[in-house]
Amino acid sequence: MTAVLGPSVFGLDPLYIGGVGLAEVLVTLLKVGVAFAFLLVAVMLMIWFERKLISDMQNRIGPSLAGPFGIFQTLADGIKLFFKEDLIPERSDRLVFKLAPYLSLVPAFLVFAVVPIGGDFNGGDGRVSLFGHETFLQVSDPPVGILLVLALSSVAVYGVMLAGWSSGSKYPLLASVRASAQMVSYEAALGLSLAAVLLKSGSLSTNQIVSEQAVWNWNLWVTWVVPMVVFLIAVTAELNRPPFDLVEAEQELVGGFHTEYSSIRFALFFLAEFMNTITMSAIIVTLFLGGPNGPDFTTVGWLSGLLWFFAKLVLFLFTFVWLRATLPRFRYDQLMDLGWKLLIPLSLGWLLVLASYDIAGDRGWNRAAAVIVMLAVMAALAALLGLALRAARHRRELDPQGGFA
């Protein structure tokens, strides 16, 4: 891109080429407003979708009274939560207690800003014309695009952590320490599987990542499936969704970190959780399934991108509900084992295999041979790691008093 760009704080959107005037501000505000409204409505529909689908899977009816097919049930619940009494525990830290729900909610909103939800990538670079202004169908396209997702998901940890601490009660505190340990642990696997995508795309900008995947060049097969599987598992843990929902585990823990929250503040946590599910599904679609990419089957240029994007989004939302209906909850030690001993080494090893494939191509070596050698090296390392783990477990069994205090 050689054109003169506006103040780069705003990102790389062609909208800002040639300065920012009133029209550009209005178009941006429109995009922000649409994204905001879309997320709120989508959360409402997602909660209904999840309850309806899971009741189908469990052979019951589910919400059915409010509106057709019970579609307004969430609205009714939301209004009820609004008017409930707002309790603040006596021993809580009032300032932080009030701040924590927003620390969960705001990152959930902001992540969606970097997701390209539409645009024509078949030959184009995703530009569409809004009221005569060329722009991308995403709120912002910062040069660090996808790193913003990582940054915001690490900020979201604060909401959980501070909510538990500020409640002034032991159980939410313990639950929040557990929850933040889970989120921090899986962030590493999330970042490493993301690195595989960045290696292939060569850019951090979400628009570029999607452009690279046009039309069928999806990262799902460009990175050979494994990074997406790791990413999906890590995201499920990051979202605290089943089977990794031991953060709140209603049947065992009351409510985990938000035990002391009620009324609208609880609703904000709930909203943030479902909004995160939607935004993270959108991120997976962007990173691995080509975002709005797909063969153009409509005559209107911009419509097919939107349809493809939403079809893929609903696929992942369905998957998350499906997982919840199917899988039993993990135990805490299984959770940590899976994250640290399997997902992190696997994604790191896969990154090296992909890198060896690229380097072999650059140097003119035999690519297949390079990959086979690399896979053999990785298998040897994995065997060593497995042996070390087995030896450690054996020693623990012999001497339960030894090891970690």
Added chain:
Amino acid sequence: METAIFIVCAAIVLAGALGVVLVRNPVHAALSLVGTLFGMAVLFLNLEAHFLAAVQIIVYAGAIVVLFLFVIMLLGVDRLEDLSVEPIAGQRVLAAVVGLGTFGLAAAVLATSDIGLPTQPALTGPITDQYSNLRQIADVLFTDYVYAFEATAALLTISVVGAVVMSRRMARDDQARQSAQDD
């Protein structure tokens, strides 16, 4: 525009820094530190160092301060402490001397250098290509400074292994302690 952003962010950074020092509750102090880090991140953005800004949030706000909070919460030091007693004698005087000294050095550099007040976007030279921000850092890191980079990586690994070894309580030590108590 750049000046306006700078003024707002500098105010946030300073307010956060003062908060860290002046607020009595350790958790509030840690949160003020997060405010400072966010202000710094926006200042980096203002200098077109996008990657640094993102890393600032991911590493400092997302990992290091979270670690601080873990320690504060788990050790239970989040009760109000009596700040009138100095744990180390002469600490405040020393802190004042070091602080004023650092400020004096920075002021002296600004006063004597021929750059004057910042008029360029960044002192290391402007970034020519939007996308190359990350590429430039990677280029330097993996060519000119590759040994320093590898040495840092080794140092971090060694410190992690060291921490694990030190946090291990050996069974033999326990038995020794037990028998010492019995005697």
